[in-house]
Amino acid sequence: MRLQPILLGIGFAILIGMSGATAWLVQHATEDARLVNHSVVVQGKLSNVLLNVRRAESGQRGYLFTARPAYLEDFTPAETLATQLVAEVRALTADNPLRQRELDQIAASIAAKFAEMKRVMAFRAAGEEERARVEVLAGQGRRLMNTVREQIDAAIADEAQLLNERGLQSRNTDQLLLAVTLLGAAFIIIIGAVSISLVQRSTRKAEIARQELEGTNNNLERIVQFRTADLTEANNEIQRFAYIVSHDLRSPLVNIMGFTSELETLRADIFDRIATLTAEIAALNGQAAEAESKTEQLGADFDEAIRFIKSSIGNMDRLINAVLKLSREGRRQFHPQTVDMRALLDQIAQTVSHRTMELGARLDIDALPQVESDQLALEQIFANLIDNALKYRRSDVPLHIRVHGRVNANQAIYEVEDNGRGIDAGDHQRVFELFRRSGKQDSPGEGIGLAHVRALVRRLGGTMELKSELGQGSTFTVILPLQWSVNARNAA
Amino acid sequence: MNSKLSERPVEIVMIEDDDGHARLIEKNIRRAGVNNPITPFASGTEGINYLFGADGSGLVNKGRPLLVLLDLNLPDMTGVEILGRIKTNEHLKRIPVVVLTTTDDAIEIQRCYDLGCNVYITKPVNYDSFAHAIRQLGLFFSVIQVPAPD
Numbered sequence: 001m002r003l004q005p006i007l008l009g010i011g012f013a014i015l016i017g018m019s020g021a022t023a024w025l026v027q028h029a030t031e032d033a034r035l036v037n038h039s040v041v042v043q044g045k046l047s048n049v050l051l052n053v054r055r056a057e058s059g060q061r062g063y064l065f066t067a068r069p070a071y072l073e074d075f076t077p078a079e080t081l082a083t084q085l086v087a088e089v090r091a092l093t094a095d096n097p098l099r100q101r102e103l104d105q106i107a108a109s110i111a112a113k114f115a116e117m118k119r120v121m122a123f124r125a126a127g128e129e130e131r132a133r134v135e136v137l138a139g140q141g142r143r144l145m146n147t148v149r150e151q152i153d154a155a156i157a158d159e160a161q162l163l164n165e166r167g168l169q170s171r172n173t174d175q176l177l178l179a180v181t182l183l184g185a186a187f188i189i190i191i192g193a194v195s196i197s198l199v200q201r202s203t204r205k206a207e208i209a210r211q212e213l214e215g216t217n218n219n220l221e222r223i224v225q226f227r228t229a230d231l232t233e234a235n236n237e238i239q240r241f242a243y244i245v246s247h248d249l250r251s252p253l254v255n256i257m258g259f260t261s262e263l264e265t266l267r268a269d270i271f272d273r274i275a276t277l278t279a280e281i282a283a284l285n286g287q288a289a290e291a292e293s294k295t296e297q298l299g300a301d302f303d304e305a306i307r308f309i310k311s312s313i314g315n316m317d318r319l320i321n322a323v324l325k326l327s328r329e330g331r332r333q334f335h336p337q338t339v340d341m342r343a344l345l346d347q348i349a350q351t352v353s354h355r356t357m358e359l360g361a362r363l364d365i366d367a368l369p370q371v372e373s374d375q376l377a378l379e380q381i382f383a384n385l386i387d388n389a390l391k392y393r394r395s396d397v398p399l400h401i402r403v404h405g406r407v408n409a410n411q412a413i414y415e416v417e418d419n420g421r422g423i424d425a426g427d428h429q430r431v432f433e434l435f436r437r438s439g440k441q442d443s444p445g446e447g448i449g450l451a452h453v454r455a456l457v458r459r460l461g462g463t464m465e466l467k468s469e470l471g472q473g474s475t476f477t478v479i480l481p482l483q484w485s486v487n488a489r490n491a492a
Numbered sequence: 493m494n495s496k497l498s499e500r501p502v503e504i505v506m507i508e509d510d511d512g513h514a515r516l517i518e519k520n521i522r523r524a525g526v527n528n529p530i531t532p533f534a535s536g537t538e539g540i541n542y543l544f545g546a547d548g549s550g551l552v553n554k555g556r557p558l559l560v561l562l563d564l565n566l567p568d569m570t571g572v573e574i575l576g577r578i579k580t581n582e583h584l585k586r587i588p589v590v591v592l593t594t595t596d597d598a599i600e601i602q603r604c605y606d607l608g609c610n611v612y613i614t615k616p617v618n619y620d621s622f623a624h625a626i627r628q629l630g631l632f633f634s635v636i637q638v639p640a641p642d
Binding site for chain 1: 510512513516519565594595615618619620622623
């Protein structure tokens, strides 16, 4: 995977290199072509120089024969042209010292040749034909002409060699250009191939990883299912346990209570008997008043004991009933339906209206989102929360309860907010525990309301939160899934 | 011929493992003015042995006026099993069986009536209600008809 960018970088580097090399080589080829062209031009001009010298010579010959000035018309411009051409070639080959030296010689030879031709023509012009003939016969003109021709031929040959070299170089450059292009193309093809294979390999790896992930996911789901089943089983176990324990505790309690009642009914008989006996003894001893007060004391003690036993039994009975109720609630099947929460809360408000009126309390219910859940469970949950808010109010502040809600993603969030006495931060968890209560214990209750509420919320697939500060009021938040899910029933 | 329970020597067979409950039941039945003999058994096995006899056929109690007061939670067997055996026994099937138990499970109640139980009463948790219920049961005993012997 990490090779990919490196390969891409190399590919780009090669492309850039190739482009640079190609640009350089193309420029080089242009230069080569220019140089080749230059050599050809130089050769042409040199040939022209020779041509003009020859033209001047043929003009001279004609003049020598005929002495007609028309031949001078050929001669005179030829000299100018030849000199001019030599100057042009000199300018063209300024960078070539050898050529400059050759041109020096050529220029000298041409000058000598023209000087010779003019001298001979001067003889003819003066009418000294014989002298001119002798001069021509002497052959100096011919020698000079030969020298000029040889020198120009040599220069042309030199230029031809240069041309040859330059042609060769140009071909080399072209070949190099081709080679670089081919090499670059080959590299790019190779890198392309490697990239494709790498991509394929990484795709394969990704596919394998994906399959592994899928496997793990499936596995995870199975594990979650197992765990959920375990939890459900454990939960059912607890429910059964609670049910059995509460049942089995009830039996002895019935006995304790029953026989306490039996004792109570016996009390009258026992104390009548004691009173009779004491009276008899007192009559014998003459201390009636004292004995009577003692008997009364005994009776009071007896009644006190019975009272404590009975009130304890009453407490225990309530606790057992609470556990039984919880365990029964825990086994109740839910019937999910779309619940109009506003109507549900209004109904609860109606039920507690006499109490709110009595307390001068305000109960505000805002617009609430609908939810798909169990109506009865929701009634119990919110009735409990509102009942708590009514119970645990502050005596110095008029009670104000506000119920509001909102939807967040796939959750419905309901908040029951009060300005009551609040719950100490240390007790925030404790209040949800069975038989636990917080703060001043001035209201009757078993301490199962919130435990029951939380158990219900959990079974509905939701969660509960509590924000509260002592003396500032409490906000109980119930978060429920908007849609009923099968899991909600099985879990918790 | 009058065959009201209170006016005939109908024997009440009480199968109840809790001695205290047995005693309280007996006391409260008596308070309702029912004076029939009550034979208590603290386990299912003892009760079965009494009802079905040594040979297990139930022939010993054929035609005898009996009423069974049955608890479902017994240490050695369930009351449901005893109920089933009584109601399928040729000689005992007409004996009125009153189930008196702590369970108020709807399925359990259904099952008992399906098996032929005549009355199903849940023991109230609260003693006062318990005593009251038993006394009412006693009053009920005094007016119910039991089948006449063949």
